[in-house]
Amino acid sequence: xxxxxxxxxxxxxxxxxxxxxxxxxxxxxxxxxxxxxxxxxxxxxxxxxxxxxxxxxxxxxxxxxxxxxxxxxxxxxxxxxxxxxxxxxxxxxxxxxxxxxxxxxxxxxxxxxxxxxxxxxxxxxxxxxxxxxxxxxxxxxxxxxxxxxxxxxxxxxxxxxxxxxxxxxxxxxxxxxxxxxxxxxxxxxxxxxxxxxxxxxxxxxxxxxxxxxxxxxxxxxxxxxxxxxxxxxxxxxxxxxxxxxxxxxxxxxxxxxxxxxxxxxxxxxxxxxxxxxxxxxxxxxxxxxxxxxxxxxxxxxxxxxxxxxxxxxxxxxxxxxxxxxxxxxxxxxxxxxxxxxxxxxxxxxxxxxxxxxxxxxxxxxxxxxxxxxxxxxxxxxx
Numbered sequence: 001x002x003x004x005x006x007x008x009x010x011x012x013x014x015x016x017x018x019x020x021x022x023x024x025x026x027x028x029x030x031x032x033x034x035x036x037x038x039x040x041x042x043x044x045x046x047x048x049x050x051x052x053x054x055x056x057x058x059x060x061x062x063x064x065x066x067x068x069x070x071x072x073x074x075x076x077x078x079x080x081x082x083x084x085x086x087x088x089x090x091x092x093x094x095x096x097x098x099x100x101x102x103x104x105x106x107x108x109x110x111x112x113x114x115x116x117x118x119x120x121x122x123x124x125x126x127x128x129x130x131x132x133x134x135x136x137x138x139x140x141x142x143x144x145x146x147x148x149x150x151x152x153x154x155x156x157x158x159x160x161x162x163x164x165x166x167x168x169x170x171x172x173x174x175x176x177x178x179x180x181x182x183x184x185x186x187x188x189x190x191x192x193x194x195x196x197x198x199x200x201x202x203x204x205x206x207x208x209x210x211x212x213x214x215x216x217x218x219x220x221x222x223x224x225x226x227x228x229x230x231x232x233x234x235x236x237x238x239x240x241x242x243x244x245x246x247x248x249x250x251x252x253x254x255x256x257x258x259x260x261x262x263x264x265x266x267x268x269x270x271x272x273x274x275x276x277x278x279x280x281x282x283x284x285x286x287x288x289x290x291x292x293x294x295x296x297x298x299x300x301x302x303x304x305x306x307x308x309x310x311x312x313x314x315x316x317x318x319x320x321x322x323x324x325x326x327x328x329x330x331x332x333x334x335x336x337x338x339x340x341x342x343x344x345x346x347x348x349x350x351x352x353x354x355x356x357x358x359x360x361x362x363x364x365x366x367x368x369x370x371x372x373x374x375x376x377x378x379x380x381x382x
Contacts, residue, residue: 004278004371006320007183010258010363014250022246030210030239037245040252041193045168048331050199053206054245058157058179060191060209060238064091065175065194068205069151071096075124079155081327081348083129087155088328091127098338099123100328102345106282108132108296112140119144125151130159130169132324133185133291134284138164138172145173152179160185161259163289170195175205180244182379183361185258185293186251209238216324250338258362262292265360265369269295272373276380277302279354286344294324298354307354314356317375322357 022033034054042049050331055061073095079087081100091098101114108131115126126145128136136154145152156162160178162169163370170176180191194209196202207214212235251258266281273280279298284290299307314321329340342349359372361373 001318003318004320004359004364004368006322006357006359008361008363009182009187009251010254010361011187011247012250012254014253015167015247017244018250019243022242025162028243029241031242033238033242033245033249037240037248037252038193040249041195044252044255045195047171047195048199051196051202053196053202054240055192055194055209055211055238056240056244057086057181057190058155058177059086059090060236061175061177061179061192061194062087062127062153062155063093064205064208064236064238065095065153065177065196066090066096067208068196068201069153070127071124071151074122075362076120076122077125077127077153078110078115078118078123079127080129080131081329081345082108082131082325083155083328084157084325085328085331087127087129088334096125097122100340100345100348102347103131103351105347105351106147107134107137107285108351109134109136110141112137112144115141115144118152119148121202123148123150123154126173127153127155128173129157130162130291131280131294132296133158133162133286133293134282135159135162135164135169135290138167138169142172157181157184158293159291161255162288162291165287169291171197174198174201180248180251183367185262185291186248186255188240188248188251189323191240191244193249194362197262204233208233208235211235211237256278258294261362262360265364266292266295268369269358269360269373273376275382276376277304277382278376278380280366292360294322294357295360296324296355296357297376299380304322305379310356312342313379314375317378319372320359323352323355324357325352325355327352 101118154176156170157179159169176195178193180188212233
């Protein structure tokens, strides 16, 4: 029986043909396809093309957004402990100080009350993560930010389709940062996008993402003739390639169709696993649109098996799973650098030690879904 890869993307003939055309064009780096992808993304989110900038990862998007926001070195940025390490690493790379605020045990998103409690005179920004596709409580977070004069940078790696009270995730704060990594809802292999409220800040972020140069390669070497560039800041090598955008253009065109398929699979999981001694994801809150990125179940004492044993049992049945996430303070680097201990953020610690992400992808067939359900049922009887 073939191994069911966790989060395998759905790649169709349109992407394959576009990549081939890109290869034959001789233009693989940042060029016309990146420009088209930016325009398409801006149209999808209802903003101007000058408000978006394609980069090579969501990590890069977070990093240059914080630099472009002009946060002074050493400033504190409040974020969640239940996230991938890239969220915290980007804060550190920007010369800032991460401060963790615990999560709500039901939504698994950062708790606004915990944000309030974590604010100090050195706090300059909030970095909420829309976990698994569920929107954070952006009304309360933005109220805190306005009251305190704080920058808000949304980590939307899981949340390209997500909405809160009819407004898309990534359009509340000063910046929204998106991921197109291979397991994400829109795929370019590696890739990211910055969406910003202030066009000047986005222009600076875009310039920082390509060495701090005043012109990108498309404008320097295009058919309008050579154009000289100037380095105006010490930037980074974070630009997206046309080879990546060639995939993303067609992925984005199918974003709604793929979201509907994931929602269908999500609902089947809910129905098929109801009554098992495991924790299932909370239903989406009223007035929100869930991105249905990760289907995370909780393996706790009532399940009759440890979380890591469950992972091994699923692997033995040729089913790929994920862990999203061990809380950030579980990792040695942060313990050594900041003296953090998981017990300081008990909700994130508990969730991080119980969570398992089951396969969820528009590439999954009905048969794949049945395989996963039967495997879970065999490991955890009713």
